[in-house]
């Protein structure tokens with residue numbers, strides 16, 4: 531009898547072991563493994579990002595964090611910043627699901643650069659937040675694009691663009707099939723061929739400038755922000771497609787607005803803007 535029980539037990543154990551190895555835990559799909567998320571009350575939410583890893587400390591303790599509210603009262607109009615000098619070029623790109631957003635990235639320096647104060651920052655990637663992370667006089671918009679640029683020695687410059695619901699955005703329209711394709715698979719990445727970053731229209735030469743941070747961990751500071759003042763349009767369906775592709779069961783991926791802490795915001799207005 532004892533013998534039978536032992537045999538039965540080892541048989542059950544064997545089955546359990548086989549089950550464990552043959553059925554990968556379904557609760558651990560790639561998209562749920564993000565180390566941080568946007569649940570306000572959760573221990574992985576924006577208020578706690580700085581406690582998750584020592585390298586993420588700036589998220590809690592930084593003094594020049596992004597996003598911010600760009601309020602008229604804090605903005606100084608200047609004409610000396612100069613135009614945003616872009617030399618973007620078509621290059622092969624990859625669409626990647628980062629678990630909290632969709633990112634379109636270009637290799638190395640192939641997609642060209644932006645020049646700010648004589649420094650060249652190569653365009654590395656573009657990603658989207660919805661609703662917008664930055665607000666203007668307290669108003670939030672439907673979508674925000676971040677074009678992330680970096681120098682060889684690691685200095686970061688981000689160009690921010692705002693969108694409200696309206697006509698389709700042509701650049702996102704050119705990505706729709708790829709977004710839909712990545713939504714239908716569990717693969718996190720897709721080669722999308724040649725994408726021309728010039729297709730991401732700015733629509734105005736006016737922009738806000740302030741010094742802030744990355745809006746996702748590690749919340750690295752001293753990021754040079756250029757925020758185009760013109761609000762462009764996007765369809766509800768395009769915003770939805772970007773969110774659904776992430777598979778994180780969230781409707782939003784916007785970090786709350788951070789304290790300005792005496793930082794100044796400049797608004798660059800070219801002297802000849804009226805002639806445009």
Ligand SMILES: *[C@@H]1O[C@H](CO)[C@@H](O)[C@H](O)[C@H]1NC(C)=O
Nearest residue numbers: 567569572573574575778779
């Ligand atoms: C966010 O992270 C917390 C803590 O791990 C978790 O409880 C919560 O379910 C996560 N939210 C989502 C929707 O993934």
Ligand SMILES: *[C@@H]1O[C@H](CO)[C@@H](O)[C@H](O)[C@H]1NC(C)=O
Nearest residue numbers: 580581584586587588590591
């Ligand atoms: C923030 O700074 C304070 C004071 O230096 C420190 O005690 C605290 O541990 C820091 N918080 C995090 C999350 O690192």
Ligand SMILES: *[C@@H]1O[C@H](CO)[C@@H](O)[C@H](O)[C@H]1NC(C)=O
Nearest residue numbers: 620621622623640723724725
């Ligand atoms: C993109 O990649 C393809 C295949 O690797 C290559 O043939 C093509 O020259 C690349 N195009 C550009 C603009 O880099």
